[in-house]
Structures are given as C-alpha cells and as structure tokens.
Amino acid sequence: MHLESETLPGEYVLSGAILLDPESRRQGPGEIWIRDGGIVEVVFAGQSSAAATVPRVPCRGLALAPGFVDPHVHFREPGQEYKEDIESGSRAAAAGGFTSVIMMPNTLPPLDHAGVVQTVLRRGREVGHCDVHAAGALTLGRAGQELAEYEDLRQAGVVALTDDGSPVESAALMRHALEHAAMLGLVVIAHSEEKSLAHGRHMHEGTWSTQLGIPGIPAACEEIGVARDVLLARETGAPLHVAHVSTRGAVDILRLAKHTWKVDVTAEATPHHLELTDRELVGYSANFKMNPPLRSESDRQAVLEGLADGSIDMLATDHAPHAPDEKELEFDRAPVGVIGLETAFAVAHTGLVSSGRLQLLDLVQRMSLAPARRFGLEAGRLVAGAPASFALIDPEAHWLVGAESLRSRARNSPFLGRTLRGRVQATIYRGRLVHRAPEPTPSLARGG
Amino acid sequence: MIPPRKHLLGLEGMDAREIHGILDLASSFEEILERPVKKVPTLRGRTIVNAFFEPSTRTRVSFELAQKRLSADVVNISSSGSSLSKGETLRDTVANLEAMKIDMLIVRHGTSGVPHMLAEHTVASVVNAGDGQHEHPTQGLLDLYTMRARLGDLAGRRVTIVGDIAHSRVARSNLWGLRALGAHVTVCGPRSMMPKSVEDLGVQVEYDLRRAVRDADAINVLRIQFERHGTPNFPSPREYMRLFGISNEVLRGTQPECFVMHPGPMNRGVEIASDVADGSRQVILQQVTNGVAVRMAVCYLFAGGAGPAAEENERAGGEAAAATGTARRLHATSA
Numbered sequence: 031m032h033l034e035s036e037t038l039p040g041e042y043v044l045s046g047a048i049l050l051d052p053e054s055r056r057q058g059p060g061e062i063w064i065r066d067g068g069i070v071e072v073v074f075a076g077q078s079s080a081a082a083t084v085p086r087v088p089c090r091g092l093a094l095a096p097g098f099v100d101p102h103v104h105f106r107e108p109g110q111e112y113k114e115d116i117e118s119g120s121r122a123a124a125a126g127g128f129t130s131v132i133m134m135p136n137t138l139p140p141l142d143h144a145g146v147v148q149t150v151l152r153r154g155r156e157v158g159h160c161d162v163h164a165a166g167a168l169t170l171g172r173a174g175q176e177l178a179e180y181e182d183l184r185q186a187g188v189v190a191l192t193d194d195g196s197p198v199e200s201a202a203l204m205r206h207a208l209e210h211a212a213m214l215g216l217v218v219i220a221h222s223e224e225k226s227l228a229h230g231r232h233m234h235e236g237t238w239s240t241q242l243g244i245p246g247i248p249a250a251c252e253e254i255g256v257a258r259d260v261l262l263a264r265e266t267g268a269p270l271h272v273a274h275v276s277t278r279g280a281v282d283i284l285r286l287a288k289h290t291w292k293v294d295v296t297a298e299a300t301p302h303h304l305e306l307t308d309r310e311l312v313g314y315s316a317n318f319k320m321n322p323p324l325r326s327e328s329d330r331q332a333v334l335e336g337l338a339d340g341s342i343d344m345l346a347t348d349h350a351p352h353a354p355d356e357k358e359l360e361f362d363r364a365p366v367g368v369i370g371l372e373t374a375f376a377v378a379h380t381g382l383v384s385s386g387r388l389q390l391l392d393l394v395q396r397m398s399l400a401p402a403r404r405f406g407l408e409a410g411r412l413v414a415g416a417p418a419s420f421a422l423i424d425p426e427a428h429w430l431v432g433a434e435s436l437r438s439r440a441r442n443s444p445f446l447g448r449t450l451r452g453r454v455q456a457t458i459y460r461g462r463l464v465h466r467a468p469e470p471t472p473s474l475a476r477g478g
Numbered sequence: 479m480i481p482p483r484k485h486l487l488g489l490e491g492m493d494a495r496e497i498h499g500i501l502d503l504a505s506s507f508e509e510i511l512e513r514p515v516k517k518v519p520t521l522r523g524r525t526i527v528n529a530f531f532e533p534s535t536r537t538r539v540s541f542e543l544a545q546k547r548l549s550a551d552v553v554n555i556s557s558s559g560s561s562l563s564k565g566e567t568l569r570d571t572v573a574n575l576e577a578m579k580i581d582m583l584i585v586r587h588g589t590s591g592v593p594h595m596l597a598e599h600t601v602a603s604v605v606n607a608g609d610g611q612h613e614h615p616t617q618g619l620l621d622l623y624t625m626r627a628r629l630g631d632l633a634g635r636r637v638t639i640v641g642d643i644a645h646s647r648v649a650r651s652n653l654w655g656l657r658a659l660g661a662h663v664t665v666c667g668p669r670s671m672m673p674k675s676v677e678d679l680g681v682q683v684e685y686d687l688r689r690a691v692r693d694a695d696a697i698n699v700l701r702i703q704f705e706r707h708g709t710p711n712f713p714s715p716r717e718y719m720r721l722f723g724i725s726n727e728v729l730r731g732t733q734p735e736c737f738v739m740h741p742g743p744m745n746r747g748v749e750i751a752s753d754v755a756d757g758s759r760q761v762i763l764q765q766v767t768n769g770v771a772v773r774m775a776v777c778y779l780f781a782g783g784a785g786p787a788a789e790e791n792e793r794a795g796g797e798a799a800a801a802t803g804t805a806r807r808l809h810a811t812s813a
Contacts, residue, residue: 240673243590243612314591
C-alpha cells in the first residue's frame, strides 16, 4: 500500500519519516501506527509493534508534523460562497497541511447565533477535509452595540469569540465582552485597531504611502488597539488573543503585557507580515492590500523576532478569499485580505527556519500545538489516542506558487509567481490522505 | 527624442534627458499657439479618449485643446457618463474602450494608481492626468517648463512648494521632476498636511514659511482644500493665511527675482493673497498657456509610439517635421 494510491487503508504504519513532536520536543526517525483515524502508537528510533500484516507506508525523505492548526480563516459560508466556501476552503487548508481551522464569524449572516454556528460546523464535518471550528461573534451582527449570547454560542460549539474584521470600538463594551467570555471559559480574539486612524486609509503609513499617494494607516492605529485590549484583559483577568500582530510597537506592548503585567494574552502573526513589506504596494496590486496592512521592514523584523522569542505565540493565515473582479477594482475600493493557507508553511519556513531564526520543530509548535492549546482543540500532539492528522513536509523542496495550482476558489495570493522553499507534500486527516502535492516526491513515487 | 516608455504615469523615475526632451518639444509647439491658425495635422487619424473620473475643467480643456491643435479625434468621458461608478471593474472599462480601437487614454481619477492599473491592461498609451494623491505629471512638466523658461538650467536652483503636501499630486510630480533636473526642493506647509517621511523623497522640510522662501528662486503654491479632509487637520482658512499664505509681505522676504506659481484654481485670501495673485511676481496664467504646449508634446510623444517621427522632429525641430514624420508613419502602418 502506497501513498500514491490516494487512499490509505483503515490501519497502517507510517514509516521512514522524521517525526517532529512539539510537545515532547523530540525529533528523529520513527514510526506511527494508525488505526481508524487515530494514533495507536508513536515510536521514535525504533519499529512499531504493529503486526507484520499491517501495511507499512514509506515516507522517507519527509518530515512528519502534527497537522497544522490555523486559528484565523475566513471561509465566507454562508453568504459569500462566490469567494470561498467551506468545501473549497477546507481543500485549501488540506493543501497547506492544516487539519484544524477556526473560522471567523464575519459571514452573512454572521456567526452570532447558535443556529448559524451549528450549520457551519455541520457543513465542515460533511466536507471532512479538516476540523472546521468556529469563533462566534462578540457582538450581535458584529455591529459593536450589544453582546451576543455567549452561552448559546458556547453550547453550539464555538471555540472563541471575536468581531474580527473590525474592533469593538467601545472600550466599555469590550470590557464587558471580556468579562462575560472569561466567565464561560472562552478566549476573546481581538482585532485591535483604533478605527479613527484607519478611516479612508489603505496601506501602511510611511515612505511608500507618501510616494504612492495612498493615504496611510499609522502603526499607532494598531498599537493603540493592542494596548487598549491588553489593558482591558489585565483589568478583567480575561484570556485574550491578539489577532494579526504587525507592528514593532504592538510586539513591544505584548512583551510588556506578558512579562511585566502577567496578562493572560497570546498573539498571532501572519505569514505575509513575516515575509512582505509596504514596498510591495508599488504597482498598486490589491493582492497586497490587507488589514492590518503590510508594514515597514523594521516592523517585519520585529514580528519575526516576536515569533522567535515567544512574544508572538503562533502563526495564523488570516486566509481571506476574494473574487478576482473584486480585487481588480480601484485600489481604495478593492476589499482587504489575501489568501494564505496553501503557502503558509512555505512562507514561514523561508522567513523563520531557512534564515536560522527558528528550528523547524519550533515552527511546527507555532503552527500546531500553540494554537491547539490556546483554543482547546484536539490537535498538535503525536501521542497514542490523538487523531491521526499530520502534515508531511519536505523542508528542502522548492516550488513555484502558481494560480492554477491553488485549491482555494480565490486567487488573491501575494505570493503568486514566487518560488518558496519548504513544501507540504501530503496531508493526512484522521487517518485519510486528504492532500498530496501534484508532483510526488521521489520517496512517494517509489513503488508506484 | 524617443520616449523609452509607452505610458506617462508619473515623473518619478524619469531622468533629466527624458524630461528635457519633452520640454524641448513643447517649446517647438509653443510657437504654433501664437499663430492665427492654431492647428497642425500631426495626429490626424489618431483617437484619444479623455477619461475624467473626477471633476476637472482646466486640465481637461488644456488636454482637449492640445489634442485638437494636433488634429486628433477626441472623445471625452466624464464620471457621470462612465461605468466606473456602476461597479464595473477597471479592467472591463478599459477593455471596452480598447474594443473601440483607441490610441491613447488620458486618465484623471480620484484614486491613486488607477492609471497604472489601466496601463497594465491596455495596448493604448495611458497618460496620467492626475491620480488621487499620487502624481499629476503633465502639471509637473508644465511647471518645470515655466521655471525653465524663466530660470534656464534648473540645476542648483531652489524651489519651494507650499501647501497641503500630503494630499497633493502636484507636489509629488514637481518634486520628482525638479530633483531629476538637479534643483533643490523645499516643501513647506502645516505639520498636519505633511506626509510621513517625505524627506525620504529627497526634499527638505520646513514649517516656517519665511525661512522656506528666503532663498527660493521659485515658489509653487498649492491649492488648499479644507473640505476634502475627513478629519479636520487645520483650524481655519484664516489661520492658514496667517501662517502659510503667500502675501506681498511674505514676498518682501524673498530674492527679488523669485516668482510665484499656482496650479489653480486659486483660493484667494487663503493660500495666496489677491495682491500676489494679480501682481507682478506671479506667472500663473503663463503656466496655463504653457500647459497646452506641454500637453501637445505629451500627446504627440505618447500617442501610439511616435518613434521615427519623434526622432526626425528632434533633428529638424518644429512642427513641420513632426507632421511629415507622422504622415510617414501613418503611411507605413497602412501599407
């Protein structure tokens, strides 16, 4: 039985891969015995005790990590299925090695009532390419006026609460949201932004916005928001997760909050903020327009440092699909957001591991165990009893990001046409092969 | 002169040779404007669309006159008659225009970058007639033309741009062009209207108007549009005039030869005092006249690859050569 058959049996042993276990921090050759979608046994530097009749699936030349967890995706269903839906989004996730995602609630209607949440989660299970989780809305209609019913949302299965896409503008309402969420054991994901500094502005404020004549969003716009939200978390003792950190000042504030103020705060950064800067806006392509915007080189370095030293805990794609015709509008009218699931590992690997800032094992931790722990997901672990969900990676593979190869319905990737280093060659979700890269690696091709 | 570029999207990145080439050609066209019959057949058969997606009188008329003086076929689109406001993508809009077989597209748009986006999707030449807060290259060129006519070589000259630098495409085109020609540029205006890191663009920043103009050879005064700003960024027109308005009293602190430019339309009593606007130190109407000659040069050079004709024009000088060159080119394309 080989991977190239595109299916795997109910029971098998993955053999020959370098196992990366961020929990025990062990890494090395080993075998994993899988049965009925779950892990039976993980053996480092030895052979599985599975009977000889259990098929061995060779994975030589690949590294095996727990399936990645993306705490921040927009799957647009219900309401904007022309951009993406749960099925195409799940396929994109699988193609990027993600076996768990958390959908943001800015659908139409938004995920502010149990019924919508249940529908979305059911659809995710039907599609069955990854665990589709959902964050509920903090406020009704994401309008920032009244709190949603968090207990209702919790019972429906949300794993966090957020109005992502916009901040809760009233600090008083945000404070009550944190208090109520904390009482029910839910983490609040903050989209931290001082809106009055962003209105009518479309890229980072700096030399390039000045040259391009695009009104700029100052770094302080995000930093005021992050400062406010961590201060409210400090005030209330509520768990807070800061979404898409992109500025040096925000990283500094997080350091202060974590180490000095001892706030229960975690944070995420996106691959595009790790790799790209505001310089990309030359040419006015809306594939480089997102919120928060691409920042300066100094900000980019700070985000890389933050991910390396733990001030930023995890990676998140903020996968935000839009239709091509929407991105072809005038720059100020084009919607914000870029897709990222399929390129996330490669981009982060290029920026963090190839550059020597992080070990591959640490990157895997920030892409699996860290978000799984923060949001209480059954993921990120290589232990008996855990779901058999894995990303099989070739850290050395170079590949060209082409629009035609994307599984997402959208094409708004800022990495189109770039060659990246490090690739997810196959994804196993609960024992099933849900993705295999188009050109098989030599080891996967062998015996076919 | 052969323009190495197909489109005129901005003065950023243009070198002195290119700019002087355009200005030289403009001065040969200027002579036509003094004739009783102000028309030559240079662009006969060429179709130019003036697509103005933002209100404009001066620039649109200037372009239209320039094109008519060159005998081009001209179509004007204004925002009310366009489809851009109906949610059509830029790409569709330009595809439709192109399907009608146009040679050149003059674009004015409120959003920075629109001419760039259109240029990516068309075989016609695109000329930026002002995009958002980005550039207004023909205004920049006519300002350079006006300054060159008064000062000769601009290398080492000092030019001060006064006003709302952050929101001004005129300021950006001017500073790129002036820097390419070797002039020293000072920008002056309220701090709340100064774009971030503007000194990275190679200009000096000065918040004290009197210091900013003291050694200037020319002052370019920008129009202030208080109504455009979402958040109030200045107390009042009165306070503006007091701090940054160009009055005769301010001019008394400048070099005697220093002159005042304004791209129009003027807010008298705000950024420029009436006595200056009507006085002997300003060249404002000369700028308007020069604008037609400069736009003739631009339309000529960029209307559909003026290669050999332009070269011949440079050799022979004057519009007659240009006309024969164009005739030859038209003949060649029809063969």
